[in-house]
Amino acid sequence: MKGEDTDSGVLRMGENDSTPVAFTRPLTKNDTPARLVTIFGSLGRNGKKLVHYVFDVADPAYLETILTVGGSIRSISPEVPAAAWYERELHDQYGIEIAGHPDLRPLIFHENWPDGVYPMVDSVEGVPWSSREYHFMQVQGKGIAEVSVGPVHAGIIEPGHFRFSVIGDTVLHLELRHFYTHKGTEKLFEGTLLNAGTMVAESVSGDNCFAHAVAYSQAVENACRADVPPRASAIRLIGLEFERLVCHISDVGGMCTDVGFTVGAASAVSIKESLLQTSSKCCGTRYWRGVAVPGGLRFSLDAAKVLEFSQAVSLAARQFSDLASVILKTPSIQNRFETSGILRRDAARELATVGPIARASGINLDVRRDHPYGHYDRVRFEVPVTHYGDVMARARIRVEEAATSARLIQETADALPSGSVLVPLELLGELHGSSAVESPRGELYYWLEGQEGRVTRCHIKSPSFQNWPAMPFAVEDNIIADFPLINKSFNLSYSGCDR
Amino acid sequence: MIFDVIERSLRQPNRVIPVESLLGNCDGGRMPEVIAARLTPPIAQKLVEVCPTAAFRIEKHDRQLSLSLSYGECIGCGRCFEPSEGAVVAAKSIPCCGHAKAQLVRDWDLGSRAEITSLDPAPEIVCGQIHSLMGKALNIRQLDAGSCNGCEAEIMALTNPYYDLERFGIHFVASPKHADMLLVTGPVTRNMADAVRATYEAVPARKLVVAVGACGCSGGIFAGSYAIVGAVDALIPVDGYIPGCPPTPAMLVTGILGVLRRCTAN
Numbered sequence: 001m002k003g004e005d006t007d008s009g010v011l012r013m014g015e016n017d018s019t020p021v022a023f024t025r026p027l028t029k030n031d032t033p034a035r036l037v038t039i040f041g042s043l044g045r046n047g048k049k050l051v052h053y054v055f056d057v058a059d060p061a062y063l064e065t066i067l068t069v070g071g072s073i074r075s076i077s078p079e080v081p082a083a084a085w086y087e088r089e090l091h092d093q094y095g096i097e098i099a100g101h102p103d104l105r106p107l108i109f110h111e112n113w114p115d116g117v118y119p120m121v122d123s124v125e126g127v128p129w130s131s132r133e134y135h136f137m138q139v140q141g142k143g144i145a146e147v148s149v150g151p152v153h154a155g156i157i158e159p160g161h162f163r164f165s166v167i168g169d170t171v172l173h174l175e176l177r178h179f180y181t182h183k184g185t186e187k188l189f190e191g192t193l194l195n196a197g198t199m200v201a202e203s204v205s206g207d208n209c210f211a212h213a214v215a216y217s218q219a220v221e222n223a224c225r226a227d228v229p230p231r232a233s234a235i236r237l238i239g240l241e242f243e244r245l246v247c248h249i250s251d252v253g254g255m256c257t258d259v260g261f262t263v264g265a266a267s268a269v270s271i272k273e274s275l276l277q278t279s280s281k282c283c284g285t286r287y288w289r290g291v292a293v294p295g296g297l298r299f300s301l302d303a304a305k306v307l308e309f310s311q312a313v314s315l316a317a318r319q320f321s322d323l324a325s326v327i328l329k330t331p332s333i334q335n336r337f338e339t340s341g342i343l344r345r346d347a348a349r350e351l352a353t354v355g356p357i358a359r360a361s362g363i364n365l366d367v368r369r370d371h372p373y374g375h376y377d378r379v380r381f382e383v384p385v386t387h388y389g390d391v392m393a394r395a396r397i398r399v400e401e402a403a404t405s406a407r408l409i410q411e412t413a414d415a416l417p418s419g420s421v422l423v424p425l426e427l428l429g430e431l432h433g434s435s436a437v438e439s440p441r442g443e444l445y446y447w448l449e450g451q452e453g454r455v456t457r458c459h460i461k462s463p464s465f466q467n468w469p470a471m472p473f474a475v476e477d478n479i480i481a482d483f484p485l486i487n488k489s490f491n492l493s494y495s496g497c498d499r
Numbered sequence: 500m501i502f503d504v505i506e507r508s509l510r511q512p513n514r515v516i517p518v519e520s521l522l523g524n525c526d527g528g529r530m531p532e533v534i535a536a537r538l539t540p541p542i543a544q545k546l547v548e549v550c551p552t553a554a555f556r557i558e559k560h561d562r563q564l565s566l567s568l569s570y571g572e573c574i575g576c577g578r579c580f581e582p583s584e585g586a587v588v589a590a591k592s593i594p595c596c597g598h599a600k601a602q603l604v605r606d607w608d609l610g611s612r613a614e615i616t617s618l619d620p621a622p623e624i625v626c627g628q629i630h631s632l633m634g635k636a637l638n639i640r641q642l643d644a645g646s647c648n649g650c651e652a653e654i655m656a657l658t659n660p661y662y663d664l665e666r667f668g669i670h671f672v673a674s675p676k677h678a679d680m681l682l683v684t685g686p687v688t689r690n691m692a693d694a695v696r697a698t699y700e701a702v703p704a705r706k707l708v709v710a711v712g713a714c715g716c717s718g719g720i721f722a723g724s725y726a727i728v729g730a731v732d733a734l735i736p737v738d739g740y741i742p743g744c745p746p747t748p749a750m751l752v753t754g755i756l757g758v759l760r761r762c763t764a765n
Binding site for chain 1: 503504505507508511514575577589641643645646647649650651652654656658659660674675685688689690693694698714719720721724725726727744745747
């Protein structure tokens, strides 16, 4: 579905003004407010700036409306808090003024970036170093102390900054400052050959590289209206579920590490490592890099390898489910996991969270079921949802999903279609396409525009970008010592968010 | 309840991979190996065309053409395999982990099809020698200068029961002030430049810096982006390079021990 006229979109123009004044939130077919998927900018053919609003209206297709920017645009963040970061990013990338936004501080750029340079419209050759100021929010009152953490953390973790305002041990407020790993990826896509873009996509978030590669490839395939051969779709499903299985096992192990339960942690990472070694043996890659390309896959797997792979997955899944039952029954784990870091359902909904985080807070959402792609319309699975919203809920959701992933890999491997795994694509001319994938962290959405075989614009909505703003709400009122555990239970990607 | 856990822990098999099987091994790293006998000028030309990060280059010296392959720039995309007609295959072992940047480059003469500069062989270190190489222990501080987290995932794997880096006396520490070595991943982003400098300053002398992964060695796929300062050595002095995208745990072990060997030899 696509509305191109400004008046049919979510924002409506006032009279005698180039700034839209009225906002209408799209509704789903059940008359509930639609969920915001993403907001991003692009340049039209005449060089005019366009703003794209994508909503999930409880229909397999997403609703995309496009607004041609005259002067400034009206912020929708007051009505849709989930829009706040997208609008700040739009301002940083395109220099579009956003009237009525509650907080337009630079998001993706730090003090070193000069005012008034917008990388998606301006030249980015030799941008000078600047020293702008950045003001953190100040929480005032008697006995309140600030604790600043990062960007470099005490561990093998990505960089980001956390500013806690605490009273005693209790966190009153947490402000995030991210984008330390901002690599200009969306700009980097411009000019890349359409069939080589997977290499950039794979480097957006390394541990979810296959989901990114598939989402990008599907966007190209949707743009060319091409169908991927059934064997390629099925192997993609195996890869996507494998990635989810590995991530969830790793996350549960990480949560054990953060409460000092080393037996659980060491066992979980051993299971994860055994899976990665099997993958290396059967597919030649530990993390399924360089496998997916637009049109299908770069290589196929023979029957013997598929069998070996699926047997290893089923063994690992049994070991993990056995381990998880021990972990979740251990009193010291229950003591730390239960009631820690509660993300309330209304906050999760207002901030349009996705993935296991949303499902642990009572939001029934899964791209695989709601917007089926590839081989997913041929498999049946339950989407686990729980309403507790605490660390334990997020652990349980992951344990259940890991079991589902292993079962889907089994079933798909047992009935793997035969045939080729790659179709040639007609990439010339003007192309527009989008695609969504349920990555291990949740909804991943790629929007793509191409011309004569090259990418002209690629927007990535990463689940981490969407979920990070919700994390502080789970941390408030907890003791600061529980922050690493709560953060791990979200397990968001910094690089995926910062891009 | 706790007895279940203890019993479970005792039942675990020993999973440690012997060091001999790790050194030089790059299985699953998707690094290319050139079969010189099959190399022809048209194939070399194709390799240069398909490589997204210009890891393959054709150079001309005295009317002699040579093909060079820089492992520090290779992101292991594997696109050079298909058009190479068998001249490029997935490597089982690359002999250059942890060496100086220039030694990550291999050259082949396109006329005689011979390798021009041959590299040191893979570091043949046996367990006993490792301890003597490092004295008693080595403390490593990992620093993410902007990576995609692929390298972090593999560095994390070094602490699992298969690789068990602690058996060599190598330990990951929380503060740069406790570290002997900085293991730096990712292209250095503009937004991390100050933090990278400050972390480097905080490590007491004499310090070792190792750039990890295609991004750390050369900027990788992100080279040239407006948000990138460059490879790690664009900002701080680097003592060793570990190629790969991401390097496998075996490549990381080889690389870290390789840097130590070079540095203790000096």
